[in-house]
């Protein structure tokens with residue numbers, strides 16, 4: 001029997017391995033990457049520093065960062081065969097499926113030859129994922145073949161320029177930077193665990209990331225930022241949002257962007273992205289979506305003691321930056337690829353194939369009935 005008292009269902013509360021990369025909810029709400037507190041990273045760091053930290057184990061020096069960013073810039077181009085694949089994916093495809101296919105195709109074209117060179121494959125994915133999603137999006141929606149080899153200084157600016165065909169404002173670039181930092185790593189969440197299980201078979205890094213993208217796609221995980229947007233977009237005012245939410249709670253609907261498997265008091269990423277969402281609302285002159293979001297947060301806490309997770313205020317923040325809702329979760333991929341791949345390397349460094357057991361609940365042993373007698 002799965003022991004629910006021990007948190008057995010969904011493996012909740014069970015330690016499934018070790019990591020030196022991240023702590024989640026150690027004091028009910030905290031989050032650290034390699035020992036650094038998320039608030040400090042979001043306040044002071046560039047996403048590229050965090051990406052370097054996760055792949056190399058330490059923050060870069062100034063010259064290391066310059067070199068690393070130059071390397072990422074040089075890796076933004078798409079091979080022709082990958083462009084052809086992207087051009088053949090329909091406009092109404094789910095962008096997470098585009099990411100999954102794009103990553104998988106990259107693995108065909110640039111197969112990881114040797115585990116000791118994993119960082120080259122990782123840097124390539126960090127650099128090229130914005131190119132993959134934007135190339136497909138702009139080709140299928142606007143009919144243009146964009147040049148993805150831009151000179152932008154950051155991953156966030158690269159993404160926004162490809163999407164909007166112009167350099168982002170300093171504020172938008174800053175919010176993208178913070179967002180990418182917040183989403184980069186989160187211990188043994190479902191998609192990272194997927195990547196580690198795949199890595200434990202000694203599979204290649206593109207297979208690990210392709211599987212992880214599939215896990216992140218679901219609305220109980222990364223897909224919640226899009227689902228939250230769909231919900232708040234339907235509300236016309238804070239009061240109407242409250243009425244609608246009360247009805248949803250009465251019907252026992254799941255409210256996307258709330259709750260967490262590990263945090264019990266709050267998600268430390270929420271207070272950070274909420275602040276930026278508020279700034280963006282002022283910048284774009286919003287007087288509906290942000291107040292609606294705040295009211296949802298108040299109602300959910302008052303009624304259910306459920307708090308916003310990282311996804312909830314990301315929805316309004318991304319919307320204010322003119323990002324189409326269906327591209328929200330691919331941004332999560334552009335960031336989390338750094339965490340996934342750090343875990344792949346960690347798994348490989350101390351590997352045993354991950355293979356738990358199951359309690360059998362099926363029929364007793366019985367003999368085979370020939371098909372003519374069934």
Ligand SMILES: CC(=O)SCCNC(=O)CCNC(=O)[C@H](O)C(C)(C)COP(=O)(O)OP(=O)(O)OC[C@H]1O[C@@H](n2cnc3c(N)ncnc32)[C@H](O)[C@@H]1OP(=O)(O)O
Pocket residue numbers: 219220221222224253254255256257258259260261262306309310311
């Ligand atoms: C970046 C991320 O991936 S963050 C997570 C993004 N996902 C979402 O926002 C989806 C909405 N949230 C959820 O579905 C859940 O809170 C999860 C999947 C994140 C965590 O699931 P669990 O660990 O099973 O949640 P937990 O054990 O805390 O649930 C306790 C109770 O609160 C309820 N609950 C939890 N979250 C919600 C919610 N968002 N809306 C309504 N009820 C909820 C559960 O149904 C459960 O009720 P029950 O005891 O009557 O069954």
Ligand SMILES: O=C([O-])CC(=O)C(=O)O
Pocket residue numbers: 024183185186188189190221261262309310
């Ligand atoms: O940790 C989790 O279960 C989900 C989450 O917040 C994340 O992956 O960022």
